[in-house]
Amino acid sequence: xxxxxxxxxxxxxxxxxxxxxxxxxxxxxxxxxxxxxxxxxxxxxxxxxxxxxxxxxxxxxxxxxxxxxxxxxxxxxxxxxxxxxxxxxxxxxxxxxxxxxxxxxxxxxxxxxxxxxxxxxxxxxxxxxxxxxxxxxxxxxxxxxxxxxxxxxxxxxxxxxxxxxxxxxxxxxxxxxxxxxxxxxxxxxxxxxxxxxxxxxxxxxxxxxxxxxxxxxxxxxxxxxxxxxxxxxxxxxxxxxxxxxxxxxxxxxxxxxxxxxxxxxxxxxxxxxxxxxxxxxxxxxxxxx
Amino acid sequence: xxxxxxxxxxxxxxxxxxxxxxxxxxxxxxxxxxxxxxxxxxxxxxxxxxxxxxxxxxxxxxxxxxxxxxxxxxxxxxxxxxxxxxxxxxxxxxxxxxxxxxxxxxxxxxxxxxxxxxxxxxxxxxxxxxxxxxxxxxxxxxxxxxxxxxxxxxxxxxxxxxxxxx
Ligand SMILES: Cc1cc2nc3c(=O)[nH]c(=O)nc-3n(C[C@H](O)[C@H](O)[C@H](O)COP(=O)(O)OP(=O)(O)OC[C@H]3O[C@@H](n4cnc5c(N)ncnc54)[C@H](O)[C@@H]3O)c2cc1C
Ligand code: FES
Ligand code: FES
Numbered sequence: 001x002x003x004x005x006x007x008x009x010x011x012x013x014x015x016x017x018x019x020x021x022x023x024x025x026x027x028x029x030x031x032x033x034x035x036x037x038x039x040x041x042x043x044x045x046x047x048x049x050x051x052x053x054x055x056x057x058x059x060x061x062x063x064x065x066x067x068x069x070x071x072x073x074x075x076x077x078x079x080x081x082x083x084x085x086x087x088x089x090x091x092x093x094x095x096x097x098x099x100x101x102x103x104x105x106x107x108x109x110x111x112x113x114x115x116x117x118x119x120x121x122x123x124x125x126x127x128x129x130x131x132x133x134x135x136x137x138x139x140x141x142x143x144x145x146x147x148x149x150x151x152x153x154x155x156x157x158x159x160x161x162x163x164x165x166x167x168x169x170x171x172x173x174x175x176x177x178x179x180x181x182x183x184x185x186x187x188x189x190x191x192x193x194x195x196x197x198x199x200x201x202x203x204x205x206x207x208x209x210x211x212x213x214x215x216x217x218x219x220x221x222x223x224x225x226x227x228x229x230x231x232x233x234x235x236x237x238x239x240x241x242x243x244x245x246x247x248x249x250x251x252x253x254x255x256x257x258x259x260x261x262x263x264x265x266x267x268x269x270x271x272x273x274x275x276x277x278x279x280x281x282x283x284x285x286x287x288x289x
Numbered sequence: 290x291x292x293x294x295x296x297x298x299x300x301x302x303x304x305x306x307x308x309x310x311x312x313x314x315x316x317x318x319x320x321x322x323x324x325x326x327x328x329x330x331x332x333x334x335x336x337x338x339x340x341x342x343x344x345x346x347x348x349x350x351x352x353x354x355x356x357x358x359x360x361x362x363x364x365x366x367x368x369x370x371x372x373x374x375x376x377x378x379x380x381x382x383x384x385x386x387x388x389x390x391x392x393x394x395x396x397x398x399x400x401x402x403x404x405x406x407x408x409x410x411x412x413x414x415x416x417x418x419x420x421x422x423x424x425x426x427x428x429x430x431x432x433x434x435x436x437x438x439x440x441x442x443x444x445x446x447x448x449x450x451x452x453x454x455x
Contacts, residue, residue: 003291006311006357028355035314035353036334048311050358077347101423102401103338106347107354189422190336 001039008050012137012166015054020139020162022047027164029057029073030107032100033116056166057111062088067172072111072165077102079110089130089170090284091179091198095123098183101190111165117151117221124151124222125198126181128214129281132170138163148214148224174210177202178284182277183216184269193217194261197249197273199281201237208232213245213278217260218253218270225252228274237282246275296360300325301369309356316340318356319366327367329393331425338424341397342366348404350423367396370403378448379403379441388437390428398424402438410446414439 009015019025026045028034029052037043051057057073062084070079076096079085086093099108099122113123114134127147134145139162147168151157159165173179183196196216202209211229216222228248235241255266293308300323307322319325319342331337333352340351343365370377379399382388389395398421405412405420412420417438418431426434 001312001314003310003312005291006294006355031353031355031358032335035355038312039333048355050355052358075347100335101338102404102420103341103348103350103423104335104353106344106349189419 001035002041002044004038004045005047006050007047008053010053012054012056015049015051015164016137016139016162018047018049019164022049023161025049027051027115029109029112029115030075030104032104032108033112033118051164059167060085064172068170070110070168070170072115072167073109074111076105076108076110080105088173089179091126091181091281092123092130092170095126095181098122098189110168114147114150114168115157115159115165117153117155117157119151119154119219119221120192120196120217121222122181122183122193122196122216125196125214125216126179127168127170127198128222128224129181129198129200129212130170130179131200131212132168134168135166136163137166142166144169148222151221153220173288174202176204176285176288177210178281178286178288180277180280180284182273182280184273192260195255195266195269195273197270197277199274199277201232201278201281201285203237203282203285206236208235208237208241211245211278213249213274215249215253215270215274218255218266220254223252225249227252232278237278242275242278242282243271245278246271249274294357296356298359298361299363301365307356311355311357313356314352315342315344315354315356315359315364316351318359319351319364322356325366325368327396329396331393331397336423336425337394337397338401338421339394339397341400341424343400343404348401365400365403367399370399377403378444379406379438382437382441382444383434386433386437386440388429388433394424394426394428398426398434402441405438406442406445411442412438 025047028050057071059071079096113121132147179200181198183193185191211232213228214224228245250271253270255263257263329339331339335350335353342351
């Protein structure tokens with residue numbers, strides 16, 4: 001790895017100041033993307049700024065009224081062990097236990113997954129389905145970005161020079177709501193999604209009153225498909241209704257062919273994975289009073 | 290080359306200070322600076338798990354940690370498992386069940402399995418396989434490793450309950 005300096009600011013203003021004064025700095029959370037990229041020469045840095053000493057980036061807070069806030073640098077193993085996350089966001093626990101294996105989960109954060117902005121990132125479709133927002137801080141203050149607008153191209157996102165991700169906020173789950181993320185991989189674990197689908201559903205008197213669907217690995221960015229969710233509104237969650245939404249998700253996808261699968265295979269999987277993710281989200285919504 | 294940084298850690302319950310460049314991985318620091326060569330390098334990119342160490346309360350691949358990040362942390366490497374000349378039950382079980390051939394993956398499996406047994410003293414086979422999914426072995430075909438971990442789990446829990454009964 002090319003030589004660089006290391007800084008570990010203890011506060012957000014200090015980190016923002018440092019980032020503003022160092023145009024070639026890179027931010028380090030768990031390093032499971034960054035250190036691989038620095039070692040292979042795909043990225044370079046004069047300074048690596050470790051964000052794990054900044055309190056706001058390391059906290060998990062939950063309240064039944066306002067929901068969940070996850071600091072950008074919180075590693076997956078802390079998220080999966082958190083009692084309120086286990087109770088209220090089971091799909092988030094699942095995703096956090098699928099990113100890499102045990103050792104990767106000891107380091108990898110949701111913030112790093114989002115900021116690395118890979119089309120295949122597993123947590124992003126679920127965050128979109130859950131209606132999550134990203135809190136960003138920079139030289140001109142703070143702003144909030146809906147997660148579905150965050151990624152702009154493979155490896156690229158809305159963060160302006162000098163900005164960093166502070167935390168992710170997920171609203172409190174509505175009564176009778178459920179969410180899920182499912183990915184298709186040829187192995188049982190430690191693999192990159194061929195296609196992934198995230199879904200959330202809210203039921204009122206047995207009828208769908210809110211639904212959001214997003215996909216991974218089928219477009220240059222994680223793909224939010226609002227039309228697929230809208231098609232479910234005011235419908236009972238029948239197999240035909242879920243299948244119709246799955247077809248809309250499939251039509252929105254623009255996958256490529258690569259070593260993991262052809263475009264045609266991925267398009268087929270879009271419908272299959274969306275339907276299964278919806279079935280699981282509906283089952284959870286029916287259980288969740 | 291950027292200036293070397295002083296890092297203070299606890300390694301296998303002993304205070305250890307070392308100097309390293311910020312770009313050096315914890316794996317390089319353990320092997321080349323501190324001289325603890327039990328931890329092995331396989332892939333260098335987080336996939337094979339041969340460089341697994343315990344860092345604080347969880348396990349990590351030390352090739353994807355900077356040495357400077359270990360400042361103030363406590364680390365356990367494979368050298369910390371045995372008590373003097375008495376092998377750890379996992380080490381004994383790996384020998385008895387022929388859970389190694391070339392042995393390069395073994396230190397990583399031992400540290401990962403030790404963390405598993407601390408969290409789940411009697412893990413199911415499925416739990417064990419998922420927990421160890423970040424550790425690759427080119428020689429054994431995994432079954433013997435899984436059996437060794439389960440045998441060690443039984444050994445550790447029996448010794449503990451016998452100890453408690455006395
Ligand atoms: C063996 C292995 C298996 C993997 N398996 C999976 C998998 O199954 N699914 C999956 O989705 N990913 C997987 N990954 C990729 C990676 O682990 C995840 O993307 C992880 O969530 C990244 O988080 P991190 O904290 O390690 O990020 P880092 O590597 O620290 O950072 C990632 C990027 O985000 C930037 N960044 C970090 N923090 C901030 C911040 N606060 N503000 C702005 N920018 C920031 C960094 O500069 C870098 O560009 C795997 C990686 C490895 C090595
Ligand atoms: S050498 Fe670290 S995971 Fe392979
Ligand atoms: S014993 Fe050779 S790689 Fe596992």
